[in-house]
Amino acid sequence: MKSRFTQGSNDMPNNNILIEVKELRTYFYLTEGVVRAVDGVSFSLERGRTLGVVGESGCGKSVTARSIMNMVRKPGRTVGGEVLYHRRNGDDTTEEIIDLLKLEPMGDEMRAIRGGEFAMIFQEPRASLSPVHTIGTQIVEAIRLHRPMTKAQAREHGIEMLRRVKIPRPEQIIDAYPHQLSGGMCQRAMIALALACQPALLIADEPTTALDVTTEAQILELMRELQATFETSIMYITHNLAVVAEIARDVMVMYMGKDVEFAPVDAIFHEPKHPYTIALLSSIPRIDVERDMLATMAGTVPDPYALPKGCPFHPRCPSRLPVCSQDIEVPYVFFDKGHRVRCHLYTAK
């Protein structure tokens, strides 16, 4: 069962996997053409670990997340690949493997997983809550959808969850409307809502991008704490490398729908392999290196309707080879500690 994309050291069998994504492809069929938002992405995530997914806007991070939740909306469609969910029963004795993409997107089985076992929080916390319902209504509804509880029990549980995310006066806040709360409070409420059913996976799609830095730090701290208590795996999507450094164990770097590099967090920051990762890192200020000017990446993100042939990064790549512009799939190159990269530079050797 173990694939080459399974992270962790290569010589130890790993049975702690939660989800495995293989060759995922999600395309958008628009009148202007086909956008290959996710074009062959593979990775796996272990239980209780955090995976950071980084890349520029439009690189397919969010679409990957929605594909895992099997909730890509038209005109988008998941056209290939597998999302294998290693589901355990309550006492961790048996494990079944489900390909989520084979499930009916709005069917009962998929909806039971969505929200019950996989939860998601979003970029704009206030906009992600219904403006005309109280926090309580939404949290009670979510809990009762997945757990056999009465309204009163669900409400009690909801208040408890709000307390767990450190919302002051949860008994009152539960009856508040989103517009009465600050952005940070809304995101806490969203987290409470997401974790209310103790999901195995929490997908966080840029949850702190819309918040100020102090609030961001608090939310990150909270997520780390909660992960320790609930043993939830987190897939953390962001374009902020500093956040990744703080929260993630592994990092996947994406560019134009491709997973260009995957590595433990230390390896990404200290031994980046892919020229794109290197360029990305050199564009953030560092205090340990003296520099006059921040490096900027040459060129701009290509037109999504007309992606460059071969490696999508080659027009901007400072170290491109002739092979890079050839119309062939760039192969994976594997290093130790689960570090892998998709770049011709390393196949040549």
Place this chain on the structure above:
Amino acid sequence: MRTFVLKRILQAIPILFGISIIAFAIIQLPPGDYLTTYVNNLRSQGDVISDEQVKALEEQYGLNQPLYLQYWKWITNFVRGEMGQSFYWNKPVRSLIGERIALSMLVSLFALVLTYAIAIPIGLISATRQYSFADNLFTVLAFIGVGLPSFLVALVLMYFGNRYLGLSAGGLFSIEYMDAPWSLGRVLDLLKHMILPALIIGISGTAGTIRVMRATTLDELSRPYVEAARARGLREMVAVLRYPVRVALNPIMSTIGWQLPALVSGETLVSMVLGLPTCGPLLYTALITQDMYLAASFIMILSTLTVAGTLLSDILLAWIDPRIRFGGIQ
């Protein structure tokens, strides 16, 4: 909430005052006073009226007093329910207009209900099945319907009904119920007769509401909270109906305020074409015969009821949308 209601009621008072001034102005506008017209009418019919009688009438209506006193007399009487005498029908205005106002409002409200009952589901279907055949069809129909003048539609429909269905369309009651006392049968008969007029009156409102409903629902469907609801495992129908539709309904509800005057307005014209026993035809006769107390009372009462309807819809909206209730921001 209570302060909000109180505030809105206080705001309505100057409006009602303004309306009363306009209604009174309409009494005063025609050249010569209506008493002269009335007396001339009576005399032309051969009645003998002495100058003393004319004087007495002048006294009764305060015509020899300054305008503001006349107004004061009229409005205080009006509030007490004394709406003066209809010169043309020679009956108290109150006895003439009671049932007609009620029927007018009933038809208008029925049109309002029909408008929403038709437009909201259609707008919703259009939005959730964007660019489907049904959506395109409804979009075109709504586009055409939004500017159609209802009385012309009534005219054309009357012709076709008469020509091809042999309907002697018009009226609100069948002959056997025309002057019958109220009974269940009469109510059902009334409802049956009300559907067509209400549909005609509601055409442009329905078309407009379909467009608004479609646009706002589309707007709301793309909002993050809908996706968040889906990510929580809600059924598609629930995710759409419970969340965005609730929000999309708000602008619809807030337009009741101006739907109502438009409906009452449309009803006035359509009722004349279709010969409904509502305000329209009587108001028309009153204006033609310069029966100004009757006319002004109609305008005053119709406007007052419209203001009251708007007020109610505002309160309803605040009750539905917490953002307004708490004076919060969007």
Place this chain on the structure above:
Amino acid sequence: MEVPASSPQNTPPSAPPMQAQEDQLIAESGARSIRLLSHRQLVLMRFRKNRLALIGLATLILLYLMAIFCEFIAPYDPNRRFQGNVHAPPTRLHLRTPEGAWSMPFFYRVERKTDPSTFERVYAEDTRQRYSLRLFVRGDPYEMWGLIPLDVHLFGSSDPSVPLFLMGADAMGRDLLSRIVYGSRISLSIGLVGVCTSLLIGLILGGVSGYYGGMVDDIVQRLIELIRSIPTVPLWMGLAAALPPSWPQLRVYLGITIILSFVGWTTLARVIRGKFLALREEDYVLAALQAGAQPFFVIREHLLPSFMSYILVHLTLAIPGMIIGETGLSFLGLGLVAPTISWGVLLKDAQKVQEVALHPWILIPAIFVLITVMAFNFFGDGLRDAADPYSQRT
């Protein structure tokens, strides 16, 4: 595993000059041409794409041409009564002779008979003699725009003694088409005049309201609320009934326009005020003022362009309401009255269903009203979409 060591610290920024890089990028990404369009070009481009709006515009141009040249286009004097042609039905134009040959459009004299058994009126064509439809025939004399005496009409019957009623005749034997064509002059112009009056009042009160704010704004807003809360038709009827019947035609016409604008200005004033308030706060307006631009310059360069398109759209969409208003009032006999000819006055004949059932062609003016109203709506809607070229309306 040996790999070429490259870390952020030692990657030389070996990028070629920016411009070359970008050119290359464009070339590689499929060479999509990029062109900058001015606001006006964008508006035009978007408007041209909207087929319904174009149809609306074309229809309106035709209708207004008809109104402008009504004396020439109408085949007859609208007040001429044709003896023995009371309620004559629309004349049928034939394109094929009884022998089956194609021909220029021609028609027959119509005779009215009464069916001896059912007593229904029947109209029979007298096929012995053909009359043709001729272009540019001489007929009833008229004065173009009241100035140039002429007697040429766009089309007419080849025989002056056998009239051609393309849309039938009315209860006095007058040609309905001619009356409709003449009626368009009043019905179509009343919308324009009414809207201009509304715009004038709306601009003044809306502008004052938006400019001064505070008390003035409050008063104007309450006034608007007041007028809008009265059902329009009863109000119009009340005001129209107050016009003295002794007034001459022109004064009644103006009176009706003012009555229509009495309600119409409120919408425009709201739009103008809202736009004014919104624009005053716009960053680009503040930026222009900060940069030292004169207020007049800001108004001309920034406010007016974004303002005008909105006003234009609202004007276009307000016209049909006015046209319907005039039609409705005249239809009731409260607005314009004969001998003035407008579509509403013509429709007054159609008040009774029995009349319409016998002579359905008297409803034709209604079709003209509907077409005009729809053309305005299509055109206005297209204009609204086009005026905001950056919007992504679905």
